[in-house]
Amino acid sequence: MKPLFVASVLLLAACAGGRAEAPPPDGRPTIVSLNPCTDAILAEIAAPGQLLAISHYSKDPRASSMEPAMAARFRATGGTVEEVLALDPDLVVAGSFLAPATRASLDALDIEVATFGIASDVDDSAAQVRELAALAGDSAAGEQLVARIEAALAAAAPTGGERVEALLWQPGGIVAGEQALVSDLLARTGFANVAPARGLAQADFVSLEEVVAAPPEVLLVAGGAVGQRHPVLDALPQMRREQFDTSLLYCGGPTIIRAAERLAAIRQRAS
Secondary structure, three states, X not given: OOHHHHHHHHHHHHHOOOOOOOOOHHHOOOEEEOOHHHHHHHHHHOOOOOEEEEEHHHHOOOOOOOOHHHHOOOEEEOOOHHHHHHHOXXXXXXXXXXXXXXXXXXXXXXXXXXXXXXXXXXXXXXXXXXXXXXXXXXXXXXXXXXXXXXXHHHHHOOOOOOOEEEEEEOHHHEEOOOOOXXXXXXXXXXXXXXXXXXXXXXXXXXXXXXXXXXXXXXXXXXXXXXXXXXXXXXXXOOOEEEEOOHHHOOOOOOXXXXXXXXXXXHHHHHO
C-alpha cells in the first residue's frame, strides 16, 4: 500500500467524528453501517465499541431515523471504500442498493458485507432485527429490542371503536401504498389508510385539490411542500390535520416505537 494512500486513510479515520471506544467484548465482530435504517438498529443492539461508524445520513436530521443524541455517539462515513478500510471492520452492513463497484471493492478486500432491504411490515422488521443481532453476536439483544417494539405496538393498539380514516401525505405529495411499513403501523394503531381504497398505490401523487375535494378524517402531513402547508387545509371542519415526522416514515427497528406512540396520540385526539 502506498504511503500517501495510508496517510489519507488515517486522516479519514481521524476526521470521521464521534467517540472511539474500547474493542467489543467476546470477540464479537466490529461493524460499519452504511444504511440509516440499520444504523438505528445496530445502535441499539451492538456492544460498546462494536459499531465503528454509521452512515452520514444518520447525522442529518432530514434523513435520519435516529435521535440526534444517539447519532452523536458514533463516527460517520460517506460510504467510500477508503473510509471503511480506515476503520478496518469485520463486517459492513449496507442497504440492498449498495453500489456494485463498492461491493466488489469490499469483497476484494475480504471484508464481509451483509445487505438489507426496506422492511415492508412489522414482521419483516422484526426478522431484520433478529438477523442483525445474530450477525453482531448478541441474539438476546435482538430479542429485547423486538420485545420493546411489540410492547409499544400493544400499547398503541386501539381498545375499541371503528378505524379512523387517514391519508398519509408524504414529501413530494406522494402517498404510502399497502406494502409499506408505515401502512402496517397505521392499521395496527387503529387507522384505515384511504389511499388504496381510492385506487392509489405506493408513491402515487395526490394534489391539494384532491385532498380538499375528498378530505379524510385525518390528514397526516409528512412533507413541507407549499400545498401541504396551505391554509385551506385548516378550513375543512370534517378533517383533522396532523404533522407526522418524516424520520418515522421508512425505517423499522426502534423507529417503530416512536411511530406507534405518535400515531396512538393522534388517534386519541381524532377520536
